[in-house]
Amino acid sequence: MLLLIPGPVQTRPEVRAAMAQDIAPWDRDFQSVYARVRERVVGIAHGTPGVHATLPIQGAGHFVTEAVLRTFVPAGSKVLIPMNGAYAQRMARLAREAGREVVPVALPDTRGATAEDILPVLESDPSIGTVAFVYNETGSGIVNDAEGIGAAVRKAGRRMVLDAVSAFGALPFRMDEHPECDALVFTSGKCLEGMPGMGFAVARIDRAEACAGNAGSWSFDLSDVLAHARRSGWGSIRFTPPVQAIAAFDVALDLYEAEGGQAARLARYRANTDALYDGIVALGLRPYLAREHQGPVIVTVHQPADPRFDLMTFVEALKRRGVLISNFYNTVAPTMRIGAIGAITPEDMRRAVQAIGAALQDVLPKAA
Numbered sequence: 030m031l032l033l034i035p036g037p038v039q040t041r042p043e044v045r046a047a048m049a050q051d052i053a054p055w056d057r058d059f060q061s062v063y064a065r066v067r068e069r070v071v072g073i074a075h076g077t078p079g080v081h082a083t084l085p086i087q088g089a090g091h092f093v094t095e096a097v098l099r100t101f102v103p104a105g106s107k108v109l110i111p112m113n114g115a116y117a118q119r120m121a122r123l124a125r126e127a128g129r130e131v132v133p134v135a136l137p138d139t140r141g142a143t144a145e146d147i148l149p150v151l152e153s154d155p156s157i158g159t160v161a162f163v164y165n166e167t168g169s170g171i172v173n174d175a176e177g178i179g180a181a182v183r184k185a186g187r188r189m190v191l192d193a194v195s196a197f198g199a200l201p202f203r204m205d206e207h208p209e210c211d212a213l214v215f216t217s218g219k220c221l222e223g224m225p226g227m228g229f230a231v232a233r234i235d236r237a238e239a240c241a242g243n244a245g246s247w248s249f250d251l252s253d254v255l256a257h258a259r260r261s262g263w264g265s266i267r268f269t270p271p272v273q274a275i276a277a278f279d280v281a282l283d284l285y286e287a288e289g290g291q292a293a294r295l296a297r298y299r300a301n302t303d304a305l306y307d308g309i310v311a312l313g314l315r316p317y318l319a320r321e322h323q324g325p326v327i328v329t330v331h332q333p334a335d336p337r338f339d340l341m342t343f344v345e346a347l348k349r350r351g352v353l354i355s356n357f358y359n360t361v362a363p364t365m366r367i368g369a370i371g372a373i374t375p376e377d378m379r380r381a382v383q384a385i386g387a388a389l390q391d392v393l394p395k396a397a
């Protein structure tokens with residue numbers, strides 16, 4: 030089965046094989062793996078040792094995103110969020126339910142947010158302390174301008190947190206060039222092509238220290254994760270993590286380095302996306318995004334206008350032809366989401382396009 034979803038992604042056999050063992054989290058051999066993974070992640074984020082640290086939270090991406098919002102945005106204070114997609118809305122809900130005041134900036138979900146979108150709002154309200162946003166909006170496939178927004182936040186003297194869950198490892202971002210960034214978050218099961226189960230924040234150590242006491246939750250307190258690592262070592266854990274997923278992630282990082290790191294991964298995902306986008310157009314389907322706004326992670330496609338079309342029926346028909354795509358969408362218009370990330374190649378994408386064409390024939394047979 031070719032898994033074309035934006036996480037958990039298709040993985041390589043070597044990564045899956047690393048799961049086939051029993052592991053004690055406090056065993057010294059495992060602790061050295063865990064410490065090594067944290068160090069490697071700081072490297073991928075271009076963090077500076079001693080300035081940045083990896084602060085993991087086990088579970089789904091939402092958990093580590095909540096941890097970052099609770100830790101770096103004080104309770105009751107304002108956080109600006111550019112609202113241009115499903116994951117921005119999720120971030121806003123996490124912040125609101127944690128008692129942070131969200132200042133939403135409404136934007137269309139068909140282009141990335143830029144510094145110009147947020148700067149006037151920042152300037153008009155000095156009480157906004159933090160800007161939080163999604164790097165790659167997995168709802169539609171747009172990419173928000175992390176470079177430009179970061180520069181604007183820095184200039185305005187505010188803080189920034191970044192949901193890079195579907196971007197990290199593929200889209201470029203250097204923590205060492207973004208001192209305004211308190212933390213970015215990502216998970217083991219997306220662009221780094223590991224198993225799902227672990228969330229990571231790469232965070233500024235000085236800010237994590239200064240923010241001690243903010244979280245209002247022991248589980249989601251990244252300052253406590255840092256304090257624990259300081260006390261007990263970088264290989265130590267607070268609560269039981271998905272040990273097999275961490276062991277597999279270490280192997281996934283080997284493969285990432287062997288491929289050539291961020292630039293190589295982005296190039297492959299870009300080639301995947303291009304093959305998919307071209308193929309979709311050739312089939313007569315209509316991509317949701319204009320080409321210049323199409324990011325390299327997920328291609329969203331308008332559902333055929335034919336009244337006989339039913340997404341679930343189509344997804345099942347496509348699955349019978351060996352390709353699995355999401356059976357839900359989260360754009361305003363009815364769409365289909367097709368992932369371009371994971372251990373897959375442009376050749377796989379061309380095969381997928383053929384299968385999509387055939388499955389469309391299955392569910393919308395043309396009169397002979």
Ligand SMILES: *Cc1c(COP(=O)(O)O)cnc(C)c1O
Nearest residue numbers: 089090091116163165167194195
């Ligand atoms: C996948 C994803 C998340 C986290 O999703 P989980 O289901 O909680 O792992 C968060 N933000 C973005 C942009 C994502 O793509």
